[in-house]
Amino acid sequence: MTAPLKVALFGLGSMGYGMAQSILRAGHSAYGFDVNADAVARFRAEGGSDGTLTDIAADLDAVVVVVLNAAQAETVLFGTDGIVPHLKPGAVVICCPTVQPEFARQMEARCNATDVQYLDAPISGGAAKAAQGQLSIMAAGTPQAFDAARPVLDACAATVFELGDVAGPGSAMKAVNQLLAGVHIAAMAEAVTFGMTQGVDPETFLKVIPQCAGTSWMLENRAPHIAAGDYTxxxxxxxxxxDLGIVLDIARCAKFGAPIAAAALQQYLAASGMGHGREDDAAVAKVYARNAGLTLPEKKA
Known part of the structure; x- marks a missing residue:
């Protein structure tokens, strides 16, 4: 049995919080950090360890980064109060945000320069699977990085795809996944609202389409939010x-046209411009509804 690790997790959002719970449940000492003080207090109340970064950094075995973007990840690792310079040799950084492959390679080089391991480890599966320790992790890094990260990966994931022995391939695969996921959500919203123009209400849509060839995991996961009128x-x-911006940046560098991803991106930008940016991504359906003069289901009291 592997000895318990001391793990710090940065980012207690919907995915990070579930991962922190899974790490704690696996018997490791888990420290949670977030700009949201309520999330930190909640995690500590559930058994998370208490301690400041100054006090714990030198004893950490692993750092898990589950923030929003590359800029935030770089700040956590190498900013004014960055954690990496304070880690012991052999500690591992497990970096989970959707980032460009080149960013992952840069972070790996900077970590390795201080004898810290780096695992390029984007995640997929949603908040529920994060809380169950059932994520899919698209990982790339040296054998040493995988060895150091293994107990954390085992705690958080049902499947770990080992995609290469240097950073970059994990983030590349995540970009492929995000292209599909973003397009599928937008296509689901288009299909639901198209059906409404033909008298097919969202509840009926959900009874039929998941049993047909046109379904997808994103459709089955997100369409119920529209039917329930719940955009939590x-x-x-x-x-x-x-994320689709990252996809299109990578595509542009590769001189690869991605017109379907670009069209989906425009729908999300429109939804955000309508004021729905902080709602569930199923709210992209509201763009279609507005344009077609449709009334979507409302949340039941």
Whole structure:
């Protein structure tokens, strides 16, 4: 049995909080950090360890970064109060945000320069699977990084895809996944609202389409939010201008045309511009509804 690790997790949002719970449940000492003090207090009340970064940094075995973007990840690792310079040799950084592959390679080089391991480890599966320790992790890094990260990966993931022995391939695969996921959510919203123009209400849509060839995981996960009129954010609209923006930046560098991803991005930008950016990403349906003069279901009292 692996000895318990001391793990600090940065980012207690819907995904990070579930991962922190899974790490704690696996028997490790887990420290949670977030700009949201309520999330930190809640995690500590559930058994998370108490301690300042100054006090714990030198004893940490692993750092898990589950923030929003590359800029935030770099701040956590190498900013004014960055954690990496204070880690012991052999500690591992497990970096989970959607970022460009080149950013992952840069972070790996900077970590390795201080004898800290780095694992390029984007995640997929949603908040529920994060809380269950059932994520899919698209990982790339040296064998040493995988060895150091293994107990944390085992705590958080049902499946770990080992995609290469240097950073970059994990983030590349995540970009492929996000292209599909973002397009599928927008396509789901288009299909639901198109059906409404033909008298197919969202409840009926959900009875039929998941049993047919046109279904997708995103459709089955997000369409119920529209049918229920509940846009409590599990994954917010504003995630997609970032993630599909990364996809299109990578595509542009590769001289690759991605017109379907670009069209989906415009719908998320429109939804955000309408004021729905912090709602669940199923709220992209509101763009279609507005344009077609449709009334979407309202949340039941």
């Amino acid at each position: 954010p599990h994954s917010a609209v504003d995630i997609w201008p970032k």
